[in-house]
Amino acid sequence: MGHTMKGQKPLLARVRRIKGQAAAIERALEEGQECMAVLQQIAAIRGAVNGLMAEVLEGHLREHLLLQQPAADGPEAQPARQAEVDQVMRIVRSYLK
Template sequence: MSHKEKEKQKLVARVRRIRGQVDSIERSLQSEYNCADILMLLANVRGGINSLMGEVLEDHIRNHMMAPEGEPLPNLELAEDLIDLVRAYLK
């Protein structure tokens, strides 16, 4: 299995976890629910989405915004700074 395929499977697994969390929110809203519990579930989903977005953005920066394979990486430091900025913003 290729490296990219493994990464894709990890991202899909994250989406499935988020889907499970959203389903939990729906079930909680349909039953007798505690607002504090719903807010915690919502915060968990938001964190999961932000984390997933960070991973996809990082992959995009590394795989599409830097020099193609085999070529020198003139903007490696700039790309790493951008990744750090994105991660900080999504926390």
């Protein structure tokens, strides 16, 4: 079972919030709201999508690199691999901000 199936409820909740934000942008454009309000909604949806991307990517890295791929050096290499995944995720999260 993939990691997106295990954490499906919170991921779907994020997607539903993003759908609501997209609908709010559509309404704002239809109603002719001020540019700043529309830009603020766009920035919010971008942040939400980036957060979703980071969460799914982190689950993928942890599930497929740490749990399913045995370390070539044995179990003692697992903490080093964990640290590498943590480092990659810090970089990804800073990039997505």
